[in-house]
Amino acid sequence: MTATHTRMGHVYQLAAGGYRGLKTVEGYLQRSSVPSDLLELIRIRVSQINGCGLCVDLHSHRAQATGESHERLWSLAAWRDTPFFTDQERAALALAEATTRIADNPDGVPDDVWAQAAEHFSEEQLAALVMAIASVNAWNRINVATRQTAGSFRNVGTSR
Numbered sequence: 001m002t003a004t005h006t007r008m009g010h011v012y013q014l015a016a017g018g019y020r021g022l023k024t025v026e027g028y029l030q031r032s033s034v035p036s037d038l039l040e041l042i043r044i045r046v047s048q049i050n051g052c053g054l055c056v057d058l059h060s061h062r063a064q065a066t067g068e069s070h071e072r073l074w075s076l077a078a079w080r081d082t083p084f085f086t087d088q089e090r091a092a093l094a095l096a097e098a099t100t101r102i103a104d105n106p107d108g109v110p111d112d113v114w115a116q117a118a119e120h121f122s123e124e125q126l127a128a129l130v131m132a133i134a135s136v137n138a139w140n141r142i143n144v145a146t147r148q149t150a151g152s153f154r155n156v157g158t159s160r
Contacts, residue, residue, distance in 0.1 A: 050141070099137075
């Protein structure tokens, strides 16, 4: 089914306390030692999995603004099959996918995925990555449930 209308255009105003809580997490992530360009890649990939057009659009624009190439953005959904991503980025993307698709594995996030991420990130960075993945999943679920539309973040002045 194609989403043709927003169900609840002012969800973030109606749930202002929740919105402020999510914004607090985003502030923490901005201050973390995980590179912002990597956070944007994670946000895009998780949003692709969850079918959140608003977040794919928003974070693709943010990634592009930080200098991310079109080639990498266009190939992000097939990151395993392209030579454009570093081992560190691949580890973070694998963790993001496994955490987002947690119901697909009876053991949750597989040990090998976690171990690969732990080879590339400190414990503090791993904690921030887990928070980033959880955060974008929360944003996605709100936006998909209320049918927020791609591009709408440019019109309302409420960007994350």
